[in-house]
Amino acid sequence: MCGGGGSAAKAAQQQEAARQAGITQAVGQINSIYGSPQRQQQYTDFQNAMQAYNLNQLDKQKTDADRNLNFALARQGLTGGSADADASANLAKDYNQGVLKSEQAASSAASQLQAQDQAQKQQLIGLAESGLDATSASNQALTGLQTNLANAMAQGQAQDLGDMFSGLANYYTNSQQADAYRKSLNGTQTYGLFGPTLNGQYIGPGSLSVQWPGQNTTNI
Amino acid sequence: MGAGAAAGYIAAAIAAASAVDQNQTMRRQDADAAAGIRQNMALQQDANKKIANTIQQQAASNPANAQASQMDQYLQQLQQQQQLAQQRLARTGLGDAYNQWAARDAGDVNDYSTKLAGLMSAVDAPSLQRQQEGYTLGDLGTELGIIGGDAAGNQYVTGQQVANQRPNPWLQAAAQGAKAYASGAGGK
Numbered sequence: 001m002c003g004g005g006g007s008a009a010k011a012a013q014q015q016e017a018a019r020q021a022g023i024t025q026a027v028g029q030i031n032s033i034y035g036s037p038q039r040q041q042q043y044t045d046f047q048n049a050m051q052a053y054n055l056n057q058l059d060k061q062k063t064d065a066d067r068n069l070n071f072a073l074a075r076q077g078l079t080g081g082s083a084d085a086d087a088s089a090n091l092a093k094d095y096n097q098g099v100l101k102s103e104q105a106a107s108s109a110a111s112q113l114q115a116q117d118q119a120q121k122q123q124l125i126g127l128a129e130s131g132l133d134a135t136s137a138s139n140q141a142l143t144g145l146q147t148n149l150a151n152a153m154a155q156g157q158a159q160d161l162g163d164m165f166s167g168l169a170n171y172y173t174n175s176q177q178a179d180a181y182r183k184s185l186n187g188t189q190t191y192g193l194f195g196p197t198l199n200g201q202y203i204g205p206g207s208l209s210v211q212w213p214g215q216n217t218t219n220i
Numbered sequence: 221m222g223a224g225a226a227a228g229y230i231a232a233a234i235a236a237a238s239a240v241d242q243n244q245t246m247r248r249q250d251a252d253a254a255a256g257i258r259q260n261m262a263l264q265q266d267a268n269k270k271i272a273n274t275i276q277q278q279a280a281s282n283p284a285n286a287q288a289s290q291m292d293q294y295l296q297q298l299q300q301q302q303q304l305a306q307q308r309l310a311r312t313g314l315g316d317a318y319n320q321w322a323a324r325d326a327g328d329v330n331d332y333s334t335k336l337a338g339l340m341s342a343v344d345a346p347s348l349q350r351q352q353e354g355y356t357l358g359d360l361g362t363e364l365g366i367i368g369g370d371a372a373g374n375q376y377v378t379g380q381q382v383a384n385q386r387p388n389p390w391l392q393a394a395a396q397g398a399k400a401y402a403s404g405a406g407g408k
Contacts, residue, residue, distance in 0.1 A: 008253035015261045022268045026275060033279045042283060042346055049342030056339060060332075113346055120353060124278065127360055128271045 026128035034121040047110035054102030062095050224405040231395070231402035238395035241388050248385040256378025260371050267367045274360045281353055287345035294337035305329065 033039065069087055073079045078087075298305075306329060309322045 008250045008257060011254045011257040011261065015257055015264060018261065018268075019264060022264075022271075026268075026271055029275045029279070033275065036279075038282065042349075045283075045342065046346045049339055053336075053339040053343055056336065113350075116350060120350065120357065123357060124274070127357065127364060128275075130364070 023129050027125055030121055030124050030128065034117055039117065043110045043114055046113055047106045050106035050109050051102060054105055055099070058095065058098040058102055061098070062091070065091055065094075224402070227398070227402040227405040231398035234391070234395045234398040238387070238391050241391050245385055245387045249382045252378060252381040252385060256374060256381070259374050259378075263367050263371045263374070267364055270360060270363050270367075274356055277356055278353060281349060283342075283345035283349040286348035286352070287341045290341035290344050290348065291337060294341055295334070298333050298337060305333075 069091060070079070073084050073087065076083075078084055303310075306326055309326050309329070311322075312319075
C-alpha cells in the first residue's frame with residue numbers, strides 16, 4: 001500500500017473506469033434497442049392497425065350512408081336524376097376526405113408513438129448515466145413514468161373519425177319530413193327503424209307476431 | 221555529549237515517531253477511503269446489473285403479449301354480450317326471407333366484431349406495451365434510488381471514519397515541545 005492516498009485513488013480510478021465503460025455499453029445497447037428493425041416494425045404495424053381500424057369505421061359509415069341515400073332519394077323521387085348524381089358525388093368526396101383523415105390520424109398516432117419512444121430512450125440513458133447519483137435518477141424516472149402513462153392513455157384511444165357523411169343529412173331530413181307529411185295525409189303512423197312496409201305489407205301496432213329468444217310470442 | 225545534543229537526539233526521535241504516526245494515520249485514512257470506495261463499487265455493480273436487466277427487458281419487449289391479452293378480453297366481452305347483440309336477429313316468425321338474411325347477417329356480425337376486436341387490440345397493444353415499459357423504468361428508478369441512498373450513507377460513514385483517523389495528539393505535542401526545547405538548548 002502506498003502512502004499519499006494511493007489505494008483510494010486507484011480504487012476511485014477503477015470505479016470511474018468501470019462506470020464509464022458501463023455507461024458506454026449501456027448507451028450503445030439502448031440506442032440499438034430503440035433503433036432496431038423490430039421497433040421500427042412496431043411503428044409500421046401500429047400505423048397499419050390504426051389505419052385499418054379507421055377505414056373499417058369509414059366503410060361502415062359509407063355503407064349506411066349509401067343505403068340511407070338510396071332510400072332518401074327514392075322517397076323523394078330523385079333516383080337517377082341530377083340530385084342523385086350530386087349527392088353521390090358529395091358522398092364520394094366525403095368518403096375520400098375520410099380516407100385522408102384516417103391516414104392522417106394513423107400517421108400522427110405512429111409519430112406520437114415514436115416520439116414517446118424517443119423520450120423513453122432518453123430517460124433510460126439518463127438512468128444508466130446517472131448511476132449512483134440515484135436520488136436524481138429516481139426523481140427523473142418517476143417524472144418520466146408519469147409522462148409515459150399520460151402518453152399511453154392518449155395513444156390508447158382509437159381515433160374516432162366522427163360522422164364523415166353528415167353533409168348528406170339534408171337528404172335524409174327532407175326525405176323523412178316528406179315521409180311524415182305523407183303519413184299525416186294518409187292518417188297512418190308507423191313504428192320501427194326500417195320504414196313503413198316489409199314485403200309490401202303495412203307494419204303497424206299489433207300487425208306482427210314476433211318470437212323473441214327465450215320469451216313468449218308477442219304482438220308488436 | 222552535552223545537554224543540547226541530548227535534547228536534539230530526543231527531539232529527533234520524537235519527531236521521527238511523530239512522522240511515523242502521521243504516515244500510519246494517512247495510510248489508515250487511505251485504507252478507510254479505499255474500503256468505502258470499494259463498497260460503493262459493489263453498489264455500483266449492483267446498479268449496473270439492474271440497469272443491464274432493464275435494458276434486456278426493454279430489448280425483449282414487444283406488443284405481441286399485450287395484443288393477445290387484449291384480444292382475449294375483447295373476445296370474451298363479445299362472447300358474453302353475443303346473445304343480447306344478436307337478440308333482434310334471433311327473432312322467429314318473420315318469414316323465410318328474414319330467416320335467411322338474419323342467418324347470413326349473424327355471421328357478418330361475428331366476422332365484423334372479431335375483425336374490430338383484432339384491430340382494436342392491435343391499436344391498443346403498443347400503448348399497453350409502453351405503459352409496461354414505463355413501469356419497468358419506474359421500478360429501475362426506485363431501485364437506483366435505494367442504491368443511491370445506500371451509497372450516500374456509505375459515503376457519510378466513510379467520511380466519518382477517515383476524519384476520525386487522526387495522528388496521536390500527545391505524540392505531536394511532545395514532538396513540538398521537544399523541538400522547541402532542543403532549539404532552546406542548542407541556542408545556549
